[in-house]
Amino acid sequence: MILDALHRFGEYVLLIYRTLTWPDRWSVFVRQTFREITKLGVDSIGIVLIISLFTGAVICLQMTMNIRSLFIPAYAVGMSTRDILFLEFSSTIMCLILAGKVGSNIASEIGTMRVTEQIDALEIMGVNSANFLILPKIVALMVFIPVLVIFSNFFGIIGGYIVATFTDIITVAKYEYGIQSYYKEFYIWYSIIKSIVFAFIISTVASYFGYYAKGGALQVGKASTNSVVISSVIILLFDVILTHILLQ
Amino acid sequence: MIEVKNIFKSFDGKQILSDINAVFEAGKTNLIIGQSGSGKTVLVKCIVGLFSPDSGQVLYNNRNLHGMKNSEVRLLRSEIGMLFQGSALFDSMSVLENVMFPLTIFSKESTKAKLDRAHFCLERVNLKGVDNLLPSEISGGMQKRVAIARAIALNPKYLICDEPNSGLDPKTSLLIDELISDITAEYQITTIINTHDMNSVMGIGENIIFINKGIKEWTGTKEGIFNSSNKTLNEFVFASDLFRKVKEAENFAQSQEG
Ligand SMILES: Nc1ncnc2c1ncn2[C@@H]1O[C@H](COP(=O)(O)OP(=O)(O)OP(=O)(O)O)[C@@H](O)[C@H]1O
Ligand SMILES: [Mg+2]
Numbered sequence: 265m266i267l268d269a270l271h272r273f274g275e276y277v278l279l280i281y282r283t284l285t286w287p288d289r290w291s292v293f294v295r296q297t298f299r300e301i302t303k304l305g306v307d308s309i310g311i312v313l314i315i316s317l318f319t320g321a322v323i324c325l326q327m328t329m330n331i332r333s334l335f336i337p338a339y340a341v342g343m344s345t346r347d348i349l350f351l352e353f354s355s356t357i358m359c360l361i362l363a364g365k366v367g368s369n370i371a372s373e374i375g376t377m378r379v380t381e382q383i384d385a386l387e388i389m390g391v392n393s394a395n396f397l398i399l400p401k402i403v404a405l406m407v408f409i410p411v412l413v414i415f416s417n418f419f420g421i422i423g424g425y426i427v428a429t430f431t432d433i434i435t436v437a438k439y440e441y442g443i444q445s446y447y448k449e450f451y452i453w454y455s456i457i458k459s460i461v462f463a464f465i466i467s468t469v470a471s472y473f474g475y476y477a478k479g480g481a482l483q484v485g486k487a488s489t490n491s492v493v494i495s496s497v498i499i500l501l502f503d504v505i506l507t508h509i510l511l512q
Numbered sequence: 513m514i515e516v517k518n519i520f521k522s523f524d525g526k527q528i529l530s531d532i533n534a535v536f537e538a539g540k541t542n543l544i545i546g547q548s549g550s551g552k553t554v555l556v557k558c559i560v561g562l563f564s565p566d567s568g569q570v571l572y573n574n575r576n577l578h579g580m581k582n583s584e585v586r587l588l589r590s591e592i593g594m595l596f597q598g599s600a601l602f603d604s605m606s607v608l609e610n611v612m613f614p615l616t617i618f619s620k621e622s623t624k625a626k627l628d629r630a631h632f633c634l635e636r637v638n639l640k641g642v643d644n645l646l647p648s649e650i651s652g653g654m655q656k657r658v659a660i661a662r663a664i665a666l667n668p669k670y671l672i673c674d675e676p677n678s679g680l681d682p683k684t685s686l687l688i689d690e691l692i693s694d695i696t697a698e699y700q701i702t703t704i705i706n707t708h709d710m711n712s713v714m715g716i717g718e719n720i721i722f723i724n725k726g727i728k729e730w731t732g733t734k735e736g737i738f739n740s741s742n743k744t745l746n747e748f749v750f751a752s753d754l755f756r757k758v759k760e761a762e763n764f765a766q767s768q769e770g
Binding site: 289387 | 533557560562585586587588589590593596598600601603613614616617619757
């Protein structure tokens with residue numbers, strides 16, 4: 265088990281090493297990267313929007329119910345909604361969801377290319393297949409996931425705002441006051457930094473599982489499931505590590 | 513010229529290739545024939561370096577592939593055109609983009625020249641009007657032809673074809689054989705073709721090696737294949753009714769003469 269894990273980690277490192285070189289053709293690389301941004305990133309805006317909106321609303325509702333107390337001011341609801349979104353939801357939870365959506369997509373795409381010999385075909389032409397296929401995905405996610413995270417922060421706040429507007433459990437004024445009080449700009453940077461690291465994890469782990477898929481369609485499916493599980497665990501692990509480093 | 517010396521290859525302890533030796537000359541169509549599962553695909557994958565053999569050498573004009581630096585291998589590979597058994601077209605790219613791909617990566621010509629070249633290759637394999645379709649939108653035989661067009665796009669020095677005409681109708685099959693044989697002679701390409709199609713063997717078999725269960729049993733030409741006394745080769749060749757009848761007719765004619 266441990267030996268197997270070490271073996272896989274070694275393969276992963278070697279793959280990343282082969283991936284992180286200058287592209288042979290910059291024009292091709294740039295085109296591929298934009299294609300990936302559209303396919304993996306822009307197409308995820310919808311799901312990010314919906315999930316963030318609802319989660320923001322639910323957090324706001326739950327906060328109101330839980331901290332209804334004389335000693336805690338009502339605007340604390342807005343404040344804690346904001347902090348939960350910025351600190352954990354919009355970066356970590358969002359990236360876990362994206363690991364499912366985007367990661368499985370990457371793993372199955374590359375896995376299919378592996379089992380149908382498309383990767384062999386690239387290698388035979390003298391193309392560095394790892395660099396050609398994986399680098400654009402890494403760059404695309406590291407550029408675009410932070411954008412999605414900012415969207416998520418924004419729409420989460422809007423979600424809470426909607427609750428404040430359409431229910432009478434908290435007034436809009438107090439919510440507004442809450443989301444502006446004790447604001448720390450660093451929290452935004454914290455969530456962006458985390459998301460960049462998570463983007464790297466999602467893209468490379470998914471690519472690794474796809475690239476080393478063997479067999480047929482069934483194994484590609486398994487590779488894609490494995491990639492989601494493993495990248496989620498690694499994301500959570502790095503969440504702890506990064507929080508320790510950045511917020512201490 | 514490609515030379516194969518003492519190639520051994522096994523998977524998980526199962527011996528697939530044993531002591532294969534062969535010489536594939538430039539300007540000739542070299543055929544590797546053998547039953548399904550005999551190890552033809554594994555052999556060509558060892559030849560191009562997708563598998564590394566357990567032992568043995570593959571010499572490209574006397575330089576050993578399995579001793580080259582990575583950069584040298586990549587340079588060599590830009591001179592190899594390979595057709596995979598399952599076509600291996602890039603499924604996110606259109607037919608034209610597939611054929612353009614090697615040109616985009618390696619050719620320094622103008623876009624116009626590259627497009628012309630791609631169209632020329634597509635025409636040579638008799639494909640017109642499918643430029644913008646995806647591989648999933650054309651038939652298996654057409655995919656094969658696109659793959660051939662892609663393999664010859666860069667005017668390769670070495671052309672390796674794994675079953676170029678499986679899944680093609682006899683007429684297209686013949687056309688593909690002729691095409692491969694023509695460009696081989698025209699550009700003095702070192703061509704290796706895996707096949708178990710006897711029509712191809714009789715049509716373009718200038719140099720044939722016969723593999724059975726991972727062992728090279730026989731080498732010769734199409735002229736020699738009919739009269740060989742090798743039992744397994746005879747079984748392979750005359751498995752087809754047609755060829756058995758041809759052989760019988762020939763024997764009959766000979767006995768009449770004698
Ligand atoms: N990657 C691999 N791992 C393990 N065994 C393999 C692998 N590739 C091929 N083999 C085995 O090697 C043997 C030869 O396979 P190969 O694909 O070379 O046959 P072939 O002569 O090309 O047959 P066909 O005409 O059907 O294509 C088979 O028994 C196959 O199971
Ligand atoms: Mg085969």
